[in-house]
Amino acid sequence: MLNEFRKTIPASQLPPGTMKTVESDGESILLVNVKGKLFGMGAICTHEEWDLSEGTLDGHNVTCAGHGSVWDLTTGTGKFDEPLDPEPLYEVEEKDGYLHVRRKR
Numbered sequence: 337m338l339n340e341f342r343k344t345i346p347a348s349q350l351p352p353g354t355m356k357t358v359e360s361d362g363e364s365i366l367l368v369n370v371k372g373k374l375f376g377m378g379a380i381c382t383h384e385e386w387d388l389s390e391g392t393l394d395g396h397n398v399t400c401a402g403h404g405s406v407w408d409l410t411t412g413t414g415k416f417d418e419p420l421d422p423e424p425l426y427e428v429e430e431k432d433g434y435l436h437v438r439r440k441r
Contacts, residue, residue: 341429341436350374350435355398357389358437365426365437368409370396375409376426376437383420 344358344367355368357379366379366388375396379388386402398407405416407423414420425440 339438341427341431341438344435344437347430347433347435353393355389355391355393357387360437363424363439366398366423367428367435367437368393368398370409374428374430374435376428377407377409377412378423378425381405381407382414382423383416383418 342360344360345356350356350367350369352369352371355366358365358367364379366377368375381388381400381402383400383405384402386400388398388400388407390401392399396409398409405414405420407414412423412425426437427440429436
């Protein structure tokens with residue numbers, strides 16, 4: 337579990353309106369830039385283990401390309417026909433031109 341901030345990718349690799357999956361400390365993390373605000377959430381859909389970065393972004397929601405579950409970046413909860421385990425959330429900060437992440441829950 338990430339208890340301290342860990343360096344990931346250059347901030348330039350995540351312009352507004354984009355998503356990218358990164359690996360940090362053995363965890364797959366979806367980094368998302370929504371109009372300059374940075375979000376971090378578990379990157380692998382808990383329904384069928386699709387990489388959420390392959391889906392679509394609409395505001396604070398990510399739709400999984402696999403089966404259409406919709407994930408809220410602010411809460412880590414997913415909406416689907418069946419109950420879904422929530423995704424972990426991460427704090428994301430930009431420092432010295434890189435994005436750093438730390439697990440929230």
